[in-house]
Each structure stands twice: as C-alpha cells, then as structure tokens.
Amino acid sequence: MGKEKSDKPAFQLKVPKGTKDWEGKDMVIRDKIFAQITEVFKRHGAVTIDTPVFELKEILSGKYGEDSKLIYDLADQGVYRRDQPAMAKGRMREFYQCDFDIAGTYDPMLPDAEIIRITCEIFESLGWQGRYTIKINHRKILDGIFSVCGVPQDKLRTISSAVDKLDKSPWTDVRKEMTEEKGLDPEVADRIGEYVTKKGGRELLEVLTKDAKLSTNESAKAGLADMDLLFTYLSSFDVLDRVSFDMSLARGLDYYTGVIYEVITEGSAPQTATDSQTKPKKETKKPAAAANGEEDDRSNDPSVGVGSVAAGGRYDNLVSMFSGKQQIPCVGISFGVDRIFSITKQRLASSPAASAAIRTNEVDVYIMAFGGKGFDGLLPQRMALAKRLWDAGIKAEFSWKVKPKLPQQFKAAEANGVPFAVILGEDELKAGKCKVKEMGLPEGHAEKEGVMVELENLEQEVRTRIEKANARAGDALAGGMAGLGV
Amino acid sequence: MGKEKSDKPAFQLKVPKGTKDWEGKDMVIRDKIFAQITEVFKRHGAVTIDTPVFELKEILSGKYGEDSKLIYDLADQGVYRRDQPAMAKGRMREFYQCDFDIAGTYDPMLPDAEIIRITCEIFESLGWQGRYTIKINHRKILDGIFSVCGVPQDKLRTISSAVDKLDKSPWTDVRKEMTEEKGLDPEVADRIGEYVTKKGGRELLEVLTKDAKLSTNESAKAGLADMDLLFTYLSSFDVLDRVSFDMSLARGLDYYTGVIYEVITEGSAPQTATDSQTKPKKETKKPAAAANGEEDDRSNDPSVGVGSVAAGGRYDNLVSMFSGKQQIPCVGISFGVDRIFSITKQRLASSPAASAAIRTNEVDVYIMAFGGKGFDGLLPQRMALAKRLWDAGIKAEFSWKVKPKLPQQFKAAEANGVPFAVILGEDELKAGKCKVKEMGLPEGHAEKEGVMVELENLEQEVRTRIEKANARAGDALAGGMAGLGV
Numbered sequence: 001m002g003k004e005k006s007d008k009p010a011f012q013l014k015v016p017k018g019t020k021d022w023e024g025k026d027m028v029i030r031d032k033i034f035a036q037i038t039e040v041f042k043r044h045g046a047v048t049i050d051t052p053v054f055e056l057k058e059i060l061s062g063k064y065g066e067d068s069k070l071i072y073d074l075a076d077q078g079v080y081r082r083d084q085p086a087m088a089k090g091r092m093r094e095f096y097q098c099d100f101d102i103a104g105t106y107d108p109m110l111p112d113a114e115i116i117r118i119t120c121e122i123f124e125s126l127g128w129q130g131r132y133t134i135k136i137n138h139r140k141i142l143d144g145i146f147s148v149c150g151v152p153q154d155k156l157r158t159i160s161s162a163v164d165k166l167d168k169s170p171w172t173d174v175r176k177e178m179t180e181e182k183g184l185d186p187e188v189a190d191r192i193g194e195y196v197t198k199k200g201g202r203e204l205l206e207v208l209t210k211d212a213k214l215s216t217n218e219s220a221k222a223g224l225a226d227m228d229l230l231f232t233y234l235s236s237f238d239v240l241d242r243v244s245f246d247m248s249l250a251r252g253l254d255y256y257t258g259v260i261y262e263v264i265t266e267g268s269a270p271q272t273a274t275d276s277q278t279k280p281k282k283e284t285k286k287p288a289a290a291a292n293g294e295e296d297d298r299s300n301d302p303s304v305g306v307g308s309v310a311a312g313g314r315y316d317n318l319v320s321m322f323s324g325k326q327q328i329p330c331v332g333i334s335f336g337v338d339r340i341f342s343i344t345k346q347r348l349a350s351s352p353a354a355s356a357a358i359r360t361n362e363v364d365v366y367i368m369a370f371g372g373k374g375f376d377g378l379l380p381q382r383m384a385l386a387k388r389l390w391d392a393g394i395k396a397e398f399s400w401k402v403k404p405k406l407p408q409q410f411k412a413a414e415a416n417g418v419p420f421a422v423i424l425g426e427d428e429l430k431a432g433k434c435k436v437k438e439m440g441l442p443e444g445h446a447e448k449e450g451v452m453v454e455l456e457n458l459e460q461e462v463r464t465r466i467e468k469a470n471a472r473a474g475d476a477l478a479g480g481m482a483g484l485g486v
Numbered sequence: 487m488g489k490e491k492s493d494k495p496a497f498q499l500k501v502p503k504g505t506k507d508w509e510g511k512d513m514v515i516r517d518k519i520f521a522q523i524t525e526v527f528k529r530h531g532a533v534t535i536d537t538p539v540f541e542l543k544e545i546l547s548g549k550y551g552e553d554s555k556l557i558y559d560l561a562d563q564g565v566y567r568r569d570q571p572a573m574a575k576g577r578m579r580e581f582y583q584c585d586f587d588i589a590g591t592y593d594p595m596l597p598d599a600e601i602i603r604i605t606c607e608i609f610e611s612l613g614w615q616g617r618y619t620i621k622i623n624h625r626k627i628l629d630g631i632f633s634v635c636g637v638p639q640d641k642l643r644t645i646s647s648a649v650d651k652l653d654k655s656p657w658t659d660v661r662k663e664m665t666e667e668k669g670l671d672p673e674v675a676d677r678i679g680e681y682v683t684k685k686g687g688r689e690l691l692e693v694l695t696k697d698a699k700l701s702t703n704e705s706a707k708a709g710l711a712d713m714d715l716l717f718t719y720l721s722s723f724d725v726l727d728r729v730s731f732d733m734s735l736a737r738g739l740d741y742y743t744g745v746i747y748e749v750i751t752e753g754s755a756p757q758t759a760t761d762s763q764t765k766p767k768k769e770t771k772k773p774a775a776a777a778n779g780e781e782d783d784r785s786n787d788p789s790v791g792v793g794s795v796a797a798g799g800r801y802d803n804l805v806s807m808f809s810g811k812q813q814i815p816c817v818g819i820s821f822g823v824d825r826i827f828s829i830t831k832q833r834l835a836s837s838p839a840a841s842a843a844i845r846t847n848e849v850d851v852y853i854m855a856f857g858g859k860g861f862d863g864l865l866p867q868r869m870a871l872a873k874r875l876w877d878a879g880i881k882a883e884f885s886w887k888v889k890p891k892l893p894q895q896f897k898a899a900e901a902n903g904v905p906f907a908v909i910l911g912e913d914e915l916k917a918g919k920c921k922v923k924e925m926g927l928p929e930g931h932a933e934k935e936g937v938m939v940e941l942e943n944l945e946q947e948v949r950t951r952i953e954k955a956n957a958r959a960g961d962a963l964a965g966g967m968a969g970l971g972v
Contacts, residue, residue, distance in 0.1 A: 021535065021536070023533070023534075023535040023536075024533070027533070027534045027535060027536060028534070030536075031534060042847070042848045042881060043876055043879065043880070043881045043882070044876070044881075044883065045847045045848075045849045045881065045883040045902070046847060047509070047510070047513070047846040047847045048508075048509075048513045048514070048517060049507065049508060049509040049513060050507070050508040050509075050513060050516075102886075106886035106887065107886055107887050107888045110886035110887075110888075111886055114886075117873070117876070121876060233869065236865075236866050236869035236870055236873070237869060237872075237873050238873055360533040361528070361531045361532060361533045362528045362531075363531045379722075380722050383719065383722035383723060384722055386723075387603070387722070387723050387724055390529055390530070390603070390607060393529065394529070395528060395529045395530075395531065396529070397530065397531040400588075400592035400593055400596035400597055400600075401592065401593050401596075402593045402596075416531070
C-alpha cells in the first residue's frame with residue numbers, strides 16, 4: 001500500500017514479462033473482485049487456505065499430466081505459468097486464482113450443486129446477471145459416448161482433447177483433426193459428432209437417457225443419473241436456468257472423474273475460427289511492445305483454451321496420488337481473477353460514469369484551515385482533529401503543509417473525491433466551532449456552504465453525515481461492483 | 487479457499503524450504519492481521535498497490551546495495567529471500583510485507599510523523615498496547631557523529647553496520663569488531679561509544695543540541711532540527727510516549743537519508759550474545775527436520791538482524807536511481823506480517839480461551855432436520871431455506887446427506903462453533919413454522935430449547951438474533967485481534 005498524489009507515475013519501471021504492477025483504479029477493481037468472491041465463499045462456510053506461489057516439481061508434474069509444459073522449472077529461465085502472456089485479456093504469468101473445493105464423502109451431487117450455487121452468487125454479486133452461462137458436462141457421460149461410438153482405448157485422451165476445442169472451432173475442423181491428424185475411423189468420428197454437438201437443459205438429459213446405445217453403457221448411465229440428481233438440486237437452489245448441459249465440454253486436464261464446469265460470459269467470447277487457425281504470431285508482434293517486456297495482446301495459444309472465467313469439476317482420484325492409499329473425493333472450482341478483472345475493465349471502459357465513480361482511496365474527511373493576514377496555518381489544531389477522527393475510526397487526511405492555501409486544500413480533496421471537508425478558522429475555533437461541508441452539493445442547496453458544528457461533537461457530527469450520504473448514494477460510495485453498474 | 491471438515495489433514499505434503507501452507511487457525515490469525523493493517527492504512531488515505539513477487543534483477547540489485555546476497559537469481563537454485571529460514575520466528579523465504587509509503591515533496595517531518603502515528607494505530611488495533619516500542623534515529627545525526635568522532639570516509643558504511651548490532655550485542659563486542667576486525671582507531675571507537683549507547687526522549691535531544699562537537703557539524707544540526715520538529719508533531723498526534731530516540735539504531739540498508747524507524751515488542755526480543763556469536767549452525771540441525779524441508783528454528787544469520795516487527799525510514803534518493811534525473815522524496819515503513827503472526831501465535835499459546843475462540847469459518851446458521859419413523863430428511867426444504875438465507879447474505883450451511891441424523895447435525899454445527907441452529911420438522915413445516923435455537927445457552931436459560939418462529943420471517947428472525955448475539959459478545963464473535971485478548 002502507498003499514498004501517492006498522482007494516478008500516473010512520471011516514469012515507468014520495467015517489470016518481468018507476463019506480470020504487472022497493480023495500482024490506481026485497476027487495483028481498486030481487483031480488490032473489489034477479491035472481496036466479493038471472499039464474501040460468497042465465507043457465506044458458504046469456507047475456511048481459507050493459502051499455499052506458496054511455487055511448489056516442489058514432483059507435486060506439480062504429478063498433478064498436471066499432459067499440461068506439464070505449462071510449468072516453470074526454477075533452474076530454468078523464469079517463473080510461473082509458462083505460456084504466452086496476453087495482458088489485456090488477463091492471461092498473465094503471475095496470476096491470481098480463487099478456488100473453492102469441497103473434500104470428503106457426502107451424498108451424491110450435493111457438494112457439486114452447492115459449487116454451482118456459489119458460482120452464481122459470485123457472478124451476480126459482480127453485477128453479471130444474465131450475462132454468464134455455466135456450461136456443465138460429466139466425465140462419465142463422455143467416456144460412455146467414446147466407448148459406444150468405438151473410440152480405441154489408446155485414443156481416448158487425444159479424442160477428448162479434440163472435442164474440447166468445439167467451443168472455438170466448428171465440428172468440421174474438429175472432425176478433420178480426429179480423422180486426419182489423429183487417425184480416427186471417420187465413421188467413429190461421425191457417431192461422436194452426433195452426441196457432442198448437442199447442448200440444452202433437462203430435455204437433453206431425457207433424450208440421452210432414452211438413447212438406445214448409451215443406455216447399454218454403465219459409465220454413461222451412472223453419469224446421466226448424476227446429472228438428473230444435479231438438475232433436481234439446482235432447481236431447489238433456484239439456479240437451474242444459469243446452466244447449459246453442453247456435451248462438447250471436455251476440459252483439458254485429465255484428472256476429472258465426474259461433473260465438469262466452465263463459466264463463459266460476454267467478452268470472454270471464444271476466438272473466431274480464423275483466430276484459432278492463425279499460425280505462429282511472431283511476425284505480427286510489435287517490436288516496441290516486445291522490447292518493453294510486453295507481448296502482443298492478440299497472441300493466443302489455441303491449444304490452451306481461452307474464454308472461461310471459472311472452471312472446475314469433480315476429481316475423486318487426485319488426492320490418492322499424493323496420499324498413497326487414502327482416497328478423498330473432491331469437487332471444486334477456480335475463479336480466474338485476472339480474466340474477470342479484464343472483462344470488468346472492458347465493460348467499465350464503455351461506462352465513463354461508472355468508471356469515474358471509482359475512487360482510489362476511501363478518505364471521508366479532509367481537514368482544512370483558512371485565515372486572513374498573519375494566518376499561521378493552524379497545523380497543531382488540524383493534527384489534533386485528525387487524531388480525534390482517526391481515534392474514532394474515521395478516514396481523514398489534511399495537507400502536509402504548515403501554511404496551506406484554502407484553494408489548494410479544496411483541490412486536493414476534490415482530486416481524491418473526498419466527500420466531506422472540515423474547515424477550521426481562528427474565530428470559529430475560539431467559539432468552539434468548526435464548519436462541516438459536504439463536497440459537490442448542487443448550487444442552491446441549503447447546506448451548499450456547509451454548516452457550523454460544535455467542535456466537541458465533531459466525531460459524531462461527521463459520522464452521522466457520512467452514514468447519511470452513504471445511505472443516500474446507495475452503494476455507490478461504499479463500493480460493490482453491482483453498484484458500479486458493470 | 488476451501489471447505490474441509492477437519493483441521494488436520496491426514497497426510498502432509500512436502501512444501502519448498504522456507505515456505506508453508508497456510509490453513510486453519512493460522513490462516514484466520516494471518517487474515518485478521520492483514521485486515522487490521524489494511525483498515526488503518528485506508529484510514530490514512532492509502533491507495534493500494536501490488537507488485538509482482540519477483541522483479542528484474544537490475545532493479546533489485548540497484549536497490550539493495552550491500553544486502554544483495556539476500557536476493558535469489560532465478561537462473562540459480564530457488565526463489566525469494568535467500569537466507570536461512572526460521573519458521574517459528576516468522577523468518578521465511580516466502581514472506582508477506584505490508585508497506586506504507588508517502589512519496590512527494592511536503593513540509594518537513596509531517597509525512598514522517600504520520601507514518602509513526604499509523605504504526606501506533608496498527609499495533610494498538612492488534613491489542614499490543616504498552617508492549618511495543620518505536621525506536622527512532624536519524625541518518626544525518628549518525629553521519630554527524632561519525633564525522634566529528636573522526637571515522638575515515640571509507641569506513642563509514644562498515645562502522646555504521648557495526649553500530650546497528652548494538653541491539654543484540656554489548657558495546658564491548660561492537661567496539662572489538664570496530665577496532666580488531668575493521669581496523670578503526672580505538673580512540674575513535676571510544677568517542678563513537680559515548681554517543682551511540684545513549685537512548686531516551688526529548689531530554690536526549692536537548693543534550694545533543696547543546697553538545698559542543700555536534701553543534702559544529704551541519705549534518706548533525708540538520709538531523710537534530712528534524713527530530714525536534716518530529717517530536718512536536720508526535721505530541722500533537724498523542725504518540726510521543728511510544729517512541730524511543732535510540733542512537734544505536736542504524737539499519738542495514740544504506741539508502742536511508744533521514745529519520746529511521748524500527749519497532750520492537752515483547753517476544754521479538756533480541757538474541758542473546760551467545761546466540762549471535764554462534765558460528766555456522768549446520769552441526770546443530772536436526773536431521774529429521776531438515777529432511778522434512780524445515781530448518782532448525784533457532785538458526786539465525788546474525789548479519790541480518792532479527793527482532794523488529796516493522797521498520798522503515800526516509801529515502802529521498804532512491805527513486806532517482808530508477809527515474810534518472812527525477813527526484814521524489816519518500817518516507818515509508820514495512821510491517822513484517824509473518825513476524826507479527828509468530829508473536830501473536832506465541833501469545834495465543836499462553837491463552838487457551840482466546841485461542842479456542844478463534845473459528846476457522848464464519849457460518850452463523852446450521853440448518854437441520856429431524857423426524858420420526860419414515861422421515862425422508864427434508865432435503866428440498868433444507869436446500870430452499872439455505873437458498874433464502876444466502877440470498878439475504880446470511881452465512882449458512884446444512885448437512886450434505888439426504889437423511890442425516892439429528893445428533894450428527896448438532897455435532898457438525900458444534901465442531902465449527904456455529905452459533906445458531908434452524909431446525910425443521912414435518913409437523914412444524916406444515917404449520918408454517920420452524921425452530922431457531924441459539925447454541926451453547928446455559929442450562930435453565932428460557933430459550934435453551936429454542937423458539938418457534940414463522941417460516942416466512944426466517945431471514946429477519948435469524949438476522950436479528952445474530953446481531954444481538956454479536957453485540958452481546960462484544961467483538962468476540964465478529965473478530966478483531968483486540969477482542970481475542972492477545
């Protein structure tokens with residue numbers, strides 16, 4: 001934390017590739033996102049855990065399987081997620097993730113349903129009502145489909161990874177990958193295509209349950225029974241309309257064993273087919289940006305997948321990889337804070353009023369002094385009043401000048417959007433009074449010029465006015481992303 | 487974040503040396519420390535900034551001067567602070583620091599005084615009243631002393647670093663280091679000794695101001711004038727009694743240009759002379775602990791200095807090292823969160839009641855169901871009520887079992903210290919009612935068995951009771967370290 005007077009530093013230090021210094025309104029927005037996520041997590045009984053930013057290599061490589069190319073070896077050349085940063089999209093090397101996981105043995109689909117409820121509460125607390133979709137699918141249904149369609153055992157993983165690209169590529173491209181690149185029998189591919197291009201709600205579940213082929217497969221039947229129960233629970237939680245049963249959702253990581261989730265939103269739109277087919281982007285990189293330690297924001301690695309703001313699923317076997325014999329069923333979700341931040345920022349960019357309402361500090365009171373000829377600045381008095389307000393827990397500041405000019409003090413308060421001024425004058429102080437002025441009142445307002453209050457009641461007078469102003473402005477001052485209209 | 491049912495995992499994963507997984511009550515305590523620091527920072531108008539955990543090497547090596555051996559080169563063998571971890575003392579390789587810095591040109595000593603006021607508010611919000619001391623000194627006074635005592639220019643830095651060891655070693659040891667190891671003329675050392683062994687308050691300042699030798703030195707005079715003004719301001723802020731003008735304080739980093747601060751407390755006591763003289767500790771390391779990735783907690787590097795929980799000072803020239811010509815005066819302080827955590831934990835260890843009062847989650851309501859023969863578990867009803875409480879922002883949970891037994895539900899609520907139960911029964915539901923029971927009421931209390939409330943008013947009934955219970959318990963439930971009595 002720091003206290004600085006300008007939003008823009010006059011010079012810029014270089015930071016490592018894929019990282020950024022967080023400051024100004026960006027920092028405020030990110031903090032609000034963290035605060036909303038934390039509040040919802042705690043509402044659902046979360047206990048907080050925090051792990052080191054780096055882990056022993058054998059642990060990460062055990063967990064990530066195919067994606068282990070995304071891990072940095074510290075003996076190597078850098079740190080953190082080892083793919084191409086896309087800063088404006090929130091794809092960074094240093095990134096934040098908030099995870100909610102439920103570990104333990106419970107009755108089927110109850111923790112799974114609560115994870116989806118939590119996800120809805122978070123995106124609605126961020127003001128995203130009607131602008132996000134939770135795609136869901138089930139590992140066992142996918143396995144059943146691949147099995148009844150005749151995918152050979154040794155091609156399961158690679159075919160599943162091809163299916164997962166259906167969010168950014170049309171079926172014809174994915175089919176081509178399956179048959180031409182991965183050597184799958186075209187008839188098998190066509191049978192898969194009939195299933196994985198479907199999406200819908202409960203009605204799709206009914207269609208699949210009646211499907212002659214799938215109903216012979218134990219894995220598919222178990223997955224469909226799970227989904228039926230999940231839909232019932234989501235209905236009790238009143239969030240059924242936020243989910244889309246999307247049979248193309250396969251997720252890259254291969255440790256999922258049950259339901260899988262992925263949340264998409266406006267602004268996290270999948271790349272166009274053209275984008276995803278673009279070959280290595282080196283040629284389009286602007287040398288100036290690259291020299292500055294930043295990458296072309298349009299660069300994307302199509303093998304990694306972009307577009308989701310949260311994702312997760314059930315992973316019942318992962319813990320036993322580390323514990324030895326002990327099996328602990330788990331289900332969880334990760335919220336991509338940097339991605340959510342980028343989308344929030346894009347939306348704010350098209351709403352100048354909401355953007356202007358974001359303050360970088362939270363000071364409620366600026367203590368000022370004024371006087372005529374021979375005015376000494378009333379510094380001890382300003383300091384003593386600041387001390388009283390701080391003791392009362394009120395956020396307050398004053399000019400760090402011995403004899404500040406009144407217009408400069410007003411300018412400083414206005415620059416930070418401070419809502420109240422406490423104004424000291426020598427005559428008023430002698431009478432045991434000072435002026436409290438609410439900033440930004442319209443011309444003609446009865447209290448436009450401020451009101452005189454008793455010095456001895458200052459804390460109470462100020463507190464009452466702050467509370468009233470906050471209530472009047474709804475949440476616009478107190479914060480809350482929904483209040484910012486994004 | 488996660489939701490787990492037990493505090494102790496049944497197995498333990500190895501984490502990298504000098505790091506830890508934060509969980510359970512440790513996590514709650516650390517979060518509360520962060521929350522208190524953040525609240526005070528914001529009360530003083532802080533804007534938040536957050537920088538990557540790693541920086542480009544040329545930036546760190548420019549900043550740290552002599553201490554650059556404490557920086558990891560990522561091409562090398564690890565990450566982060568490269569000294570010997572002492573986990574129980576909060577000396578870690580991955581560590582947290584909260585900094586408050588004021589950058590810009592203001593009237594002398596005003597930002598410097600506010601930093602000290604902020605420091606006092608933070609330690610008092612943590613419940614450390616009367617148990618911490620802010621040692622202060624001034625770089626220019628030290629420079630003046632070295633100059634009038636006759637320290638050669640090329641020995642200034644090394645003699646200053648010897649003086650800084652006076653917090654853990656007696657003067658005789660430090661004198662020996664100056665004369666025998668560093669070749670200082672013994673007469674010069676004795677002259678230094680007369681000054682740097684002094685500590686006190688305003689009266690010491692008066693003695694120094696009248697000192698015949700110092701008053702001929704421009705640097706010392708400027709430093710003493712600064713200190714005089716600082717003391718006046720600290721008096722206005724009502725924190726003068728928290729500081730000790732300690733002439734042995736020199737601080738390791740050589741970029742300070744004015745006032746320097748260091749905060750010490752009970753439990754952050756300096757090492758004994760014996761400890762600090764101990765030669766390389768490899769021999770005393772317990773092999774079992776070392777194999778487990780942990781170091782002997784008593785290991786310390788005497789060249790680094792232990793014992794302070796916060797430290798800082800004025801550094802007017804640092805910014806220009808990076809900006810080129812632009813000079814930005816700065817003053818700031820860093821709070822060592824891991825060190826503060828360790829001390830808080832030691833104090834909690836001697837207060838079982840305060841320790842037991844720390845809950846790892848914040849759930850206020852556990853929704854239960856009970857019934858006789860043929861009882862179906864009332865799952866849809868429990869889920870629907872949970873949904874209503876969550877919608878109202880109330881922290882609530884229920885058993886993830888279809889047909890849980892009542893004693894198991896009580897046991898789960900008690901294990902987490904949940905203060906209220908909402909209990910559903912079939913007959914009561916038919917009558918549009920349910921029971922609200924405050925947990926842990928004493929025998930004989932009128933509401934010991936709970937009270938029946940109208941289902942349609944449940945949110946309001948529950949909210950009112952939570953607020954009442956919180957008010958009754960003061961801050962004991964709502965948090966606040968002071969409320970925990972540590």
